[in-house]
Amino acid sequence: MQESEYLHSVEFTVRDYECDLQGVVNNANYQHYLEHARHELLISKGINFAQLHEEGLDLIVTKVEIEYKYPLRSRDRFEVKTNIRREGNIRLVFLQDIYSLPDMKLVIRSKITCAATKNGKPVFPGEVIHKLGLN
Amino acid sequence: MQESEYLHSVEFTVRDYECDLQGVVNNANYQHYLEHARHELLISKGINFAQLHEEGLDLIVTKVEIEYKYPLRSRDRFEVKTNIRREGNIRLVFLQDIYSLPDMKLVIRSKITCAATKNGKPVFPGEVIHKLGLN
């Protein structure tokens, strides 16, 4: 994907506690980075994840596909770059790639599929879709 | 403290992802172990932490004092041993020590002070106190 084609980008620095005994960022922590980047993207569009939850609407992850290309280490700087697209009526797909900084080496390529539920039942998240400009 | 004097004990095994790049359990993770052991103690007395929260009553930690004596490493087995006492009308104090297994080396000595709040305001947690046999 061309860099210019991403919708949103957040910069991070690896914190030492995110590394495990192999001396690299633990695999699970990349999901934390990706989640935080998605929530930042939503906020930038006027959508507050925690507030939605209190109103009974949850965006939930239904599928995660992550390819690990290159490991991040202590204090590495990196960027999570995200695109988003609609899939059918209830699914949102976030295409999220991580690049190390400043050399822009590909660290992770991922596809995160989400759905919306209201009080536990699948719903069409009309307002979210609208705010994301996907309708 | 004599081993026999503890009120409650839970056994754990270190999971690799809990270790950091120094090859030992990250300091913050001991607080996770201590929290889980407190919640297990509460459950054993018929007190469900998550359910209390949904009823508006939160047990919150107001002070943590932890002495780190000996580090745990990948796959170490250990025990969190807990005593509990009341301090004044609204504070509960958990004295929690961690010992490695099977050699019973002292890993951590800690004192965790808690208070109760109802919808954000300090309250006397009468039922919790009663179930813990501290009144």
Place this chain on the structure above:
Amino acid sequence: MQESEYLHSVEFTVRDYECDLQGVVNNANYQHYLEHARHELLISKGINFAQLHEEGLDLIVTKVEIEYKYPLRSRDRFEVKTNIRREGNIRLVFLQDIYSLPDMKLVIRSKITCAATKNGKPVFPGEVIHKLGLN
């Protein structure tokens, strides 16, 4: 997959700190469960993950595919069940499913692809393959 066809199984209980503000286990934490179950499987075959690392041999995750079917909540008990197969010369694939207990509801279906590296370079992990009975 028939339950009887799994190679290995580990039982867990959700710890409260693993739940996030949605009141369910945070998505990233399932990767922690899966990782711990893989390391337990390896140990049961005489393969110590942390020790391998100290000898310069790292088993690294190259791809993660997780389908989230049903959320786990505070104190839920569950089982991680694992199968393992070889893919070509350097890849190991772990098929890992999570079931809630005691009702055996499917929580997660996952496929974790791993490779071996020695001092950062891809290698054929002959001894690991042998101990796993995959040669």
Place this chain on the structure above:
Amino acid sequence: MQESEYLHSVEFTVRDYECDLQGVVNNANYQHYLEHARHELLISKGINFAQLHEEGLDLIVTKVEIEYKYPLRSRDRFEVKTNIRREGNIRLVFLQDIYSLPDMKLVIRSKITCAATKNGKPVFPGEVIHKLGLN
């Protein structure tokens, strides 16, 4: 402590995954914030925590005292402010307070005591002390 008297300050934003089912940052995660702030302070003085570890010198936490004054929630901004002083020949004490932003409400007051070990044995960390200007 007067704000002007702090040696070092780092700004953070709460990430949603750091909150637990009570809807506030989990207590253990404050230790992560404090650790990251200490490592940032060390880096600002030319001391790299991960690199020290590879050279056999570990700065280890021997005691943690944290008073929790006010809880942080989803997306709150905050500052970790740190002072440092020497205690005897082998102990470094980090006085670390957290303030919410922009209202500067006191969130945490903490005292973190550290010691240095070389290959597991206590040592006087001469170079660290010197770089911190504490000799």
